[in-house]
Amino acid sequence: MKNHIKSQPPEGHKEPHRQAAHAWYEDAIAIGIGTLMCSFSVALLTKLGLITGQTAGLGVLLSYVTDWEFGTIFFILNIPFYLLAWFRLGLIFTLKTFLAVAVVTAQMHFMPAMVQFETLNPWFGAILSGSLAGAGLLILFRHGTSLGGIGVLGLYIQERTGFQAGWFQLSVDAVIFTIALFVLNLPLVAFSLLGALITNMAIGMNHRKDRYIAR
Numbered sequence: 001m002k003n004h005i006k007s008q009p010p011e012g013h014k015e016p017h018r019q020a021a022h023a024w025y026e027d028a029i030a031i032g033i034g035t036l037m038c039s040f041s042v043a044l045l046t047k048l049g050l051i052t053g054q055t056a057g058l059g060v061l062l063s064y065v066t067d068w069e070f071g072t073i074f075f076i077l078n079i080p081f082y083l084l085a086w087f088r089l090g091l092i093f094t095l096k097t098f099l100a101v102a103v104v105t106a107q108m109h110f111m112p113a114m115v116q117f118e119t120l121n122p123w124f125g126a127i128l129s130g131s132l133a134g135a136g137l138l139i140l141f142r143h144g145t146s147l148g149g150i151g152v153l154g155l156y157i158q159e160r161t162g163f164q165a166g167w168f169q170l171s172v173d174a175v176i177f178t179i180a181l182f183v184l185n186l187p188l189v190a191f192s193l194l195g196a197l198i199t200n201m202a203i204g205m206n207h208r209k210d211r212y213i214a215r
Contacts, residue, residue: 022143030143031100037136038147039107040115042070044129047117050192051180052133052199053173055081055149057192061180071108075101078148085152089159096145097152104147122191130195134202141165141207165207170200 022030042060045052051060059074066073078101085094140146146155150172154165173196180189 027096027143027145030139031096031103031145034136034139034143035100035103035107035147037132037139039104039111041129041133041136042108043111043115044117044120044125044132045192045195046070047120048122048125048191049184049188050122050126050129050195051176051184051189052129052192053150053176053196054169056133056147057173057176057180057196061176061183065183069109071105074108075105081148081152084156085148088156089152093144093146096143097148100140100145101148122187123194126191126195127198130198131202133195134199137199137203138206141203164204167200167204169203170197173200 038056042052042056044050045060046063049064051057051064055077056074059070059077062068062073063070078097082094082098085097137147141155146152150169154168154172157163157168158165177189177193177196180192184192
């Protein structure tokens with residue numbers, strides 16, 4: 001009769017890491033925190049007359065040249081990207097993204113009444129805004145959502161090709177900032193570029209296929 005003894009893994013062997021799915025309330029908290037950080041980031045930008053990259057940057061730029069609020073423009077700009085999110089990244093991701101964009105739209109509507117700035121240095125404001133946006137987006141990405149737009153396209157390209165979402169977004173930002181040169185003066189574009197670089201560096205270094213990406 002053979003003894004059935006469970007073999008032990010060789011010394012130094014590591015069991016593969018298994019990611020636990022986030023609970024619904026963890027996703028809800030993450031969406032609340034991540035969107036608030038991103039909304040406050042935009043509040044800093046608009047106070048200084050700066051822009052950022054991606055869909056949010058285009059939304060801010062359009063808010064400067066029209067009478068529309070950023071939140072409304074941002075919501076409308078994201079509508080075409082929901083189809084891409086649905087067919088390529090799944091229904092759950094799309095619903096979470098729709099919710100996150102809607103929350104940002106609401107937050108930006110109430111933000112002027114909640115936060116006012118007496119003094120805000122443009123260098124510090126650009127750095128703080130970029131840092132907040134990068135951290136907020138990472139929180140959203142790691143809970144299977146985004147703020148739509150170019151972020152959805154960047155995540156899709158990363159999933160399909162491995163090209164990092166942060167570096168793709170940086171390329172798109174270059175186009176947006178070129179357009180901004182015709183709307184804003186050069187120092188404001190330079191401050192804006194600093195903030196966008198910080199945002200994309202944070203995403204590029206921390207949101208990678210070979211590192212932690214939660215679902």
